[in-house]
Amino acid sequence: MDFEQLDKLASEVEIEVQPVYREIEARAMVNHARVLEGFHLARTSDYHLRGSTGYGYNDAGREALEKIYAHVFGAEAALVRSQIVSGTHAIAIALFGLLRPGDELLAVQGSPYDTLEELIGKRGNAPGSLKDLGVGYRQVELTPQGTLDWEAIQRALSARTKVVLVQRSRGYAWRPSLSLEELRRLVAFIKSHAPGAVVFVDNCYGELVDTAEPPAVGADLVAGSLIKNPGGGLAPTGGYVAGRRELVEMAANRWTAPGIGAEVGPSLGHQRLLFQGIFMAPHIVAEALKGAVFAARLFERLGFKVSPAYDEPRSDIIQSIALETPERLIAFCRGIQAASPIDAHALPEPDYMPGYEDDVIMAAGTFVQGASLELSADAPLREPYAVYLQGGLSKEYVRIGILNAARNVLQVK
Incomplete structure (x- = not known):
């Protein structure tokens, strides 16, 4: 297929996916209304956007932001801080806050994210x-179809099981992500x-994709990154934990120290961006979803x-x-990088990344380093050499990037 034929195919795909776009927009409307309601409930004012320094005592803006997150997530409380550096960090403070020596962590979807x-x-x-600190770990494998193995989960649950770890996204695995309705059923089952x-x-990667969040369907605690969905492409850093109040407090004690918890933590100059980010998030997530839909149909x-x-x-x-091949995988990522606004001249190469078992190739020419909501593509170099594409600040930008990636892939022999 030559480039002219590819452009023609892209135009056909754009028409074909319009009904799916309309469904995404309908969900975004529900989410935008809920976010706006959170701003009103928190009585958000101009002075909330100004930030604090030092210890950050009595930071009214921080408190208002956490009220908004609690409302959006259907939770009793939330911890939303720029000092949380990643989703893994947010998950870590939650797990280390909840688990004690002798407790057991049970994962019910096979191996968690790398x-x-x-x-x-x-x-x-x-x-x-956790292992070094005496916390046990077991996991229940998925069925060959990539779905939950309900009987195996039932057998694995025991009196020692303190925390059940559930991963909403697919991670680096060729399997379906977990829907909100499946999560509702899983929580009730557990x-x-x-x-x-x-x-x-x-x-x-799951925030604001559906019209509710895990705490609204019974999950006790959730965690994530602000440079993914809820930061709306504006948050420069940060993470969150949300859920039952006493569990959020346990995570906050791990984040700082027991007795200090969530009472400190300056918002510095980030506050306006965090507020504006969660406000914009329903729309930006919808744009990213439209981009994913376009990419799926084009490559299909x-x-x-x-x-x-x-x-x-x-x-x-x-x-x-x-x-299917490492050469195509590398070509795809280089196509995304070359279409990025930042570091378009860079040439991604597979390499070791801290925390990953295989060499990983990453393409992310983003305004915020590592902000996968902006548009990124990454993958471990292992079969089936699947690339994991996420994000896109606009569906138009995703289309440009995807077409560039497709042209690169089609040139690989």
Whole structure:
């Protein structure tokens, strides 16, 4: 297929996916209304946007922002701080806050996201991991179809199970992401067989994709990154934890120190961006989803396997495309990088990344370093050589990037 034919195909795809776009816009409207309601409930004012320094005592803006997050997430409380450096960091403070020596962490979807394996102690010997501190770990594998194995989960739950780890996105795995309705059923199932267990959800990439968040369907605690969905492409850094009040307090004690908890933490000069980011997030997430839909259908029409299909329900912003060879995978990522506004001249190469088992290639010419909501593509170099595409500040930008990636891939012999 030459470039002229590819452009013609892209125009056909753009028409074909319009009904899916309308569904995404309808969900974005619901989410935007909920976010705006949160701003009104917190009585957000101009002075809330100014930030604080030093210890950050009595930071009214920080308190208002956390009220907004609690409302948006259907939670009792939230911890939203720029000092949380990543989604993995947010997950870490939650897990280390909840678990004690002798407790057990149970994952119910097989191996969690790569960067959590060393944190848990499943891989490597990092000092201070959960394993190093005497916390047990077990996991229940998914079925061959990539779905939850309900019978195995029931057998695995025990009196020792303190926290059940659930991952909303697909991570670096060729499997479906977890829908909100599946999560609702899973939470009820866990509570019926292990009433004392805390259901903790890694919510990265899933925020504002559906019309509610995990705490609204029974999850006890969630965590994620502000440079993904909820930061709206504006947050320069940060992370959040949200859920039951006493559990958020336990995470906050781990974040700072027992007795200090969430009472400190200056918002510095980031406050306006964090407010504006969550306000814009429903729209930006919708743009990213439209971009994923376009990418799925285009590459499906080009003959590649994709997950999810363009018209399948989505629970995260990630689009997987099986490119089948390392050469195509590298070509795709270089195409995305070359279409980026920042560092378009850079040439991504597979390499070791802290926390990952395989060499990883990453394309992300972003205004905020590592901000996958802006538009990024990354993958471990392992079969089926699937690229994981996420983000896009506008569907137009995603289309430009995807077409550039497709042209690169089609040139690989």
